[in-house]
Amino acid sequence: xxxxxxxxxxxxxxVEDDEAIRHSLAQILNGSPGYLCVNAFESAEDAIANLPADxxxxxxxxxxxxxxxxxxxxxxxxxxxxxxxxxxxTVQENDDAVFNSLCAGATGYLIKSMPPAQxxxxxxxxxxxxxxxSASIARRVIRSFQxxxxxxxxxxxxxxxxxxxxxxxxxxxxxxxKLFISGHTVRSHIKNIYxxxxxxxxxxxxxxxxxxxxx
Amino acid sequence: xxxxxxxxxxxxxxVEDDEAIRHSLAQILNGSPGYLCVNAFESAEDAIANLPADxxxxxxxxxxxxxxxxxxxxxxxxxxxxxxxxxxxTVQENDDAVFNSLCAGATGYLIKSMPPAQxxxxxxxxxxxxxxxSASIARRVIRSFQxxxxxxxxxxxxxxxxxxxxxxxxxxxxxxxKLFISGHTVRSHIKNIYxxxxxxxxxxxxxxxxxxxxx
DNA sequence: GCCTAAATACCTCAAATGGGTGATTGACTC
DNA sequence: GAGTCAATCACCCATTTGAGGTATTTAGGC
Numbered sequence: 001x002x003x004x005x006x007x008x009x010x011x012x013x014x015v016e017d018d019e020a021i022r023h024s025l026a027q028i029l030n031g032s033p034g035y036l037c038v039n040a041f042e043s044a045e046d047a048i049a050n051l052p053a054d055x056x057x058x059x060x061x062x063x064x065x066x067x068x069x070x071x072x073x074x075x076x077x078x079x080x081x082x083x084x085x086x087x088x089x090t091v092q093e094n095d096d097a098v099f100n101s102l103c104a105g106a107t108g109y110l111i112k113s114m115p116p117a118q119x120x121x122x123x124x125x126x127x128x129x130x131x132x133x134s135a136s137i138a139r140r141v142i143r144s145f146q147x148x149x150x151x152x153x154x155x156x157x158x159x160x161x162x163x164x165x166x167x168x169x170x171x172x173x174x175x176x177x178k179l180f181i182s183g184h185t186v187r188s189h190i191k192n193i194y195x196x197x198x199x200x201x202x203x204x205x206x207x208x209x210x211x212x213x214x215x
Numbered sequence: 216x217x218x219x220x221x222x223x224x225x226x227x228x229x230v231e232d233d234e235a236i237r238h239s240l241a242q243i244l245n246g247s248p249g250y251l252c253v254n255a256f257e258s259a260e261d262a263i264a265n266l267p268a269d270x271x272x273x274x275x276x277x278x279x280x281x282x283x284x285x286x287x288x289x290x291x292x293x294x295x296x297x298x299x300x301x302x303x304x305t306v307q308e309n310d311d312a313v314f315n316s317l318c319a320g321a322t323g324y325l326i327k328s329m330p331p332a333q334x335x336x337x338x339x340x341x342x343x344x345x346x347x348x349s350a351s352i353a354r355r356v357i358r359s360f361q362x363x364x365x366x367x368x369x370x371x372x373x374x375x376x377x378x379x380x381x382x383x384x385x386x387x388x389x390x391x392x393k394l395f396i397s398g399h400t401v402r403s404h405i406k407n408i409y410x411x412x413x414x415x416x417x418x419x420x421x422x423x424x425x426x427x428x429x430x
Numbered sequence: 431g432c433c434t435a436a437a438t439a440c441c442t443c444a445a446a447t448g449g450g451t452g453a454t455t456g457a458c459t460c
Numbered sequence: 461g462a463g464t465c466a467a468t469c470a471c472c473c474a475t476t477t478g479a480g481g482t483a484t485t486t487a488g489g490c
Contacts, residue, residue: 078361105361107354130350131357138346139322141356144318146293155437169419171476184439191478192436200478201446204384206418208423371466386446399469406448407466415448416476 010127013039013056015047015073017065021112025060028116044073048080055081057127060091060110063097071097071104078105083101085126093134099124102141107134154196162189167206228254228271229290229303230262232280236327240275240304243331248352250335259288263295270296273338275325277304278312286312286319293320300341308349317356323347369411377404382421 012029014037014121016022022040029037038056041047044065059077063070074086088101088109090125098109110119125132131140154164165175172190176183194200197208227244229252231237237255244252253271256262257293259280274292278285289301292388303316303324323341325334340347348356370378380390387405391398409415412423 029438070385088270102357103361107357125350128350129354131353132350133353135343135345135347138348138353139344142317142322142346146318158437167418169414169416169422173476177486180436180441184441185437187478188438188440197383201384202477203381203421204419207382207384207423207425210422373467380490388446397469398465399471400467402448403468406450409448417447 009034009036010058010123011036011038011056012058012060012123013037013047013051014042014060015041015042015065015070016060016062017042028119032116032120035123038116044070048073048076051078051084055084057084058122058123059084059086060089061086061106063100063101064090067135071101074101075104079206079215081123086124087123093137098137099140099144102133103144104135109137155193159189159193159196160187162186163193163205163209166190166193166202167209218257221410224249224251225273225300225338226251226253226271227273227275228252228262228266229275230256230259230280230285231275231277232257233277236304237275240294243334247331247335250338259283259285261289263291266292266299266333267295270299272299272342274301275304276301276321278316279305286316289321290314290319302338302341304395308352313352314355314359317348317352318359319375353398370408374404377401378408378420378424381405381408382424411430 012035014025014029016025019042022042026037026040029035038054039047039051041050044061045068047059047061048068061070061074061077065073070088074088077084077086081170085107086105088098088106089112090098090109091112093109093111101109108122110122110130114122122132137175161179162175165178170178172183176186179186190202190205193205197205199205199208228251229237229240230242231240231351232420233341234257237257241255244250253269253273254262254266256265259276259377260283263283276285276289276292280288285303289303292299292301300322301320302315303321304327305324306311306327308324308326316324321348325337329337337347376394377390380393384391387398387401391401394401405417405420413422414420414423
């Protein structure tokens with residue numbers, strides 16, 4: 001917990017190009033006990049340049065910024081200020097952009113049309129180690145990290161089996177013995193695998209297999 | 216949506232070894248319009264054997280089952296019945312087990328002590344494509360899929376560089392040319408990499424590199 | 431019954447790989 | 461000044477791999 005003294009406010013920075021929204025958010029924050037808007041930028045570049053000097057607890061980041069997008073900015077800030085939580089500001093919640101933001105390192109997101117009370121509550125939840133999100137975003141997040149083997153795999157069952165052994169670094173001979181087939185057969189399968197995966201070495205095959213979760 | 220006719224109830228199966236809890240859950244479900252307990256098993260083995268014949272919409276799975284654990288069962292059911300959502304039943308929510316269950320394919324989880332209304336609401340949310348979860352679990356889930364390169368890598372900078380080329384399937388000679396060093400040096404580095412990663416082939420090194428996000 | 435895809439098997443050969451051993455240089459630490 | 465480590469280069473040698481072929485036998489789909 002960063003905030004040992006419980007009556008220290010949560011320090012928030014805003015990155016939002018629309019001046020009206022920016023001011024309105026700042027007012028909501030500064031008008032509420034426990035929250036403090038310490039900074040407000042109108043561009044990602046501005047925020048990246050100035051934030052590291054005085055890292056806030058939470059950054060509210062507009063997704064659709066002109067120039068550098070909020071998602072790119074999130075990636076950079078998340079790298080440089082690992083202690084700071086980035087929360088996205090978005091108009092529409094079931095958005096690819098929201099999902100991509102989470103991939104880029106955002107901890108949560110706010111819908112711009114949220115009532116102020118709920119908005120503050122979400123900030124608080126993020127600050128306390130949570131990640132509030134809607135049902136459908138939650139599902140997408142979970143799906144994406146449950147490594148589902150790609151059903152649309154171009155490989156046959158036997159080929160997948162061989163690929164698995166290949167990934168373990170087993171030699172043709174060992175694979176052949178384990179599968180009770182001849183080494184020649186293993187070679188044939190591997191050639192087919194390479195062709196289908198568009199690679200021409202074991203290393204590339206392993207990489208592709210891992211990346212596309214073929215096994 | 217599986218339930219085109221909106222007044223079809225959500226079909227739920229229960230896997231729970233404690234008879235009292237099992238009956239209580241079944242009663243809650245059957246006593247509520249829109250929900251139907253179609254099956255109740257006292258073991259994971261039982262459920263796996265009988266569920267595929269008549270797949271429910273949602274399975275409530277106890278985490279701490281005797282014999283095969285609920286997590287293993289989830290993995291199997293999730294594979295065999297991809298249309299069915301598995302929801303874990305747990306006493307304590309901020310549990311490694313819950314997180315592991317989600318990795319295994321669970322879509323959500325219920326706290327056994329939840330009031331019935333909230334319990335039904337969670338089932339409904341899962342059924343409608345959501346994934347209700349607590350703040351801290353949500354954060355863990357998000358963290359885990361934000362692929363942070365492992366900073367505690369045992370490899371030196373040069374070794375990581377070589378490893379990257381290795382993952383691309385480049386031959387020693389090509390790597391040597393690209394890095395303006397001799398092939399012998401490349402070999403030396405690779406030998407050191409293998410030793411540090413505790414592997415003895417390129418394939419295993421690539422796999423490890425991908426898994427541990429060393430590159 | 432025919433046809434295709436999948437799985438099986440065999441051959442040759444040049445190139446790449448991995449194991450072992452050892453040396454030199456520069457930088458950094460104690 | 462001694463010791464350590466990263467990075468570089470070197471040699472020997474057995475094994476593995478990848479690329480080029482060809483061919484037989486199942487198993488399913490039509």
